[in-house]
Amino acid sequence: MKARISIISGFVIGGILLYFALRNIEFAKLAAIYSKVNPAFIIPFILIVVLELFFRGARWRLLLNPSNPGVRVMDAFKLEAAGLALNNVLPLRMGELARATFAAKLFKIPLITVLATILVERLLDVIVLFLMFVVAAHYGGITGGLMNYNGLLWALTAGLAAGIAALIFADELVAHAWFSGFFARFPKVRLLFERVAMGVKGFHSFKNGALIFLFAGLQWSMDVLNFYVLGLAFGLGDIVDIFKSVALVFTGAAAASVPGMPGYFGNYELVLMKVLAAWGVPESTGFAYISYAHILGYLLMTLIGVFFIYQMGQSLGRVWGEFSSGVGGDKK
Numbered sequence: 339m340k341a342r343i344s345i346i347s348g349f350v351i352g353g354i355l356l357y358f359a360l361r362n363i364e365f366a367k368l369a370a371i372y373s374k375v376n377p378a379f380i381i382p383f384i385l386i387v388v389l390e391l392f393f394r395g396a397r398w399r400l401l402l403n404p405s406n407p408g409v410r411v412m413d414a415f416k417l418e419a420a421g422l423a424l425n426n427v428l429p430l431r432m433g434e435l436a437r438a439t440f441a442a443k444l445f446k447i448p449l450i451t452v453l454a455t456i457l458v459e460r461l462l463d464v465i466v467l468f469l470m471f472v473v474a475a476h477y478g479g480i481t482g483g484l485m486n487y488n489g490l491l492w493a494l495t496a497g498l499a500a501g502i503a504a505l506i507f508a509d510e511l512v513a514h515a516w517f518s519g520f521f522a523r524f525p526k527v528r529l530l531f532e533r534v535a536m537g538v539k540g541f542h543s544f545k546n547g548a549l550i551f552l553f554a555g556l557q558w559s560m561d562v563l564n565f566y567v568l569g570l571a572f573g574l575g576d577i578v579d580i581f582k583s584v585a586l587v588f589t590g591a592a593a594a595s596v597p598g599m600p601g602y603f604g605n606y607e608l609v610l611m612k613v614l615a616a617w618g619v620p621e622s623t624g625f626a627y628i629s630y631a632h633i634l635g636y637l638l639m640t641l642i643g644v645f646f647i648y649q650m651g652q653s654l655g656r657v658w659g660e661f662s663s664g665v666g667g668d669k670k
Contacts, residue, residue, distance in 0.1 A: 352599035359608040363625050371572070371626040379571035380634070383564055387638045390560035394418040397462075397553035400546050401455040404539035405447040416646040417441050423643020424657060426601045426636055432661050439661075440650065450530065454537020459554075463591070466554045470562075471588040478581025561587045565631060572627045577617050589613050601636050 395415030402409045421437030434456055442449040474480060541547040562583045569578030578586070593609035594602040607628050614624035647654070 351597060352602070352604035354604070355598070355608045356604035359604065359611055359625060363622055367622045368626055371623055372630065374573075375630065376571045379567050382567055383634060384638060386560050386564050386567070387635060388642075390557055391415055391419050391422075391639075391642065393553045393557040393560065397550055397557065398455065398459065400550050400553070401458060401537065401540045402441070402445060402447065402452070403546075404542075405451050405536050406445045409445050413444065416649075417444070419639065419643040420646045420650070420652075421643070423640045423647060424654075426640045426643070427654060428658055429600055432657070435661055436657050440652075448533045448536075450533045451536045454534045458538050462550070462554045463558070466551065467558055467588050467591055470555070470558060470584050474581040474584035474588075478579065478585070480581060480585050558587060564635070568627065568631045568634075572623065572630070574619065574623070574627060577619060578614075578627075582617065586610055586613065601632075603632070606632055 392411070392415055395411050395413075395418050398418060399409050399411050399414040402414065417437050417440055420440065421433040424433030424436050425431050426433075438449060438452040438456055441447065441452045445452075540550055562580065565583035565586050566578065566580055569575055569583065590606055590610055593605045596602075596605045598605045607625060610628045611621060611624040614627070615621055619627070644654070647657070
């Protein structure tokens, strides 16, 4: 029941936000704007999406390597794409759980360790995106909006960084004399800590840790580049420069974190339209630009990921049947 309520609520919230995004849009004007888009920019957009997936896979491989050095970038690439595709078409962001389960079986790594690597991915995303946003806001002269909560954002980032640091040194904590007696009495708790700690052991090497951060930065830079490329396609190059593209990616990621329908439709368009409107972009043009970028990225990610899902011998129906019964406490 909880899962059904969450699913229905997500669609309702997304539908309401999509209504607010569309209510002042003149559809005849929207069609005219789409017709003027330069299709030549679609090719670099596709290549950049593939590069983004590559950097995602390269980062995840480094996080998984301490548990299984045989993990290949291509395998991580495929599972990253599959997870994103499932998030796009199934509710409750089920793609992350499915990706972790597939990886645990394929790489023969404990599921809790794989889930720890995915948690670290999400924490890194927040930290890297915030740092990129602060730099872009400083050099691009971006003010207002989230920058009004600068102190709160810094505190959040510091808290996330401290959380990652605690996970990195979790295995040292387990071995510490103060806790050795406790873990000796509770071996299952010790095993749990050790498996979680393996998910962040990639940071124990300075080189690996630096590469993990580098790939995270490159991954999000691809999203930034695609916003900039499509800004040129829509004739918005004078407004949507690289710095503002960073702000759009950061704001879009924040909007996508709000519960909604699969693909984050509604909340994504509404929030980014308002940002563009603050920069002087008419609502119809802003909606056309954001919806074009969103739908094109959605279709590409979904098609690539679904291809790999079926290549693995899975299907959307099978994944839904396997994972939906355990989400939100529902049982078949």
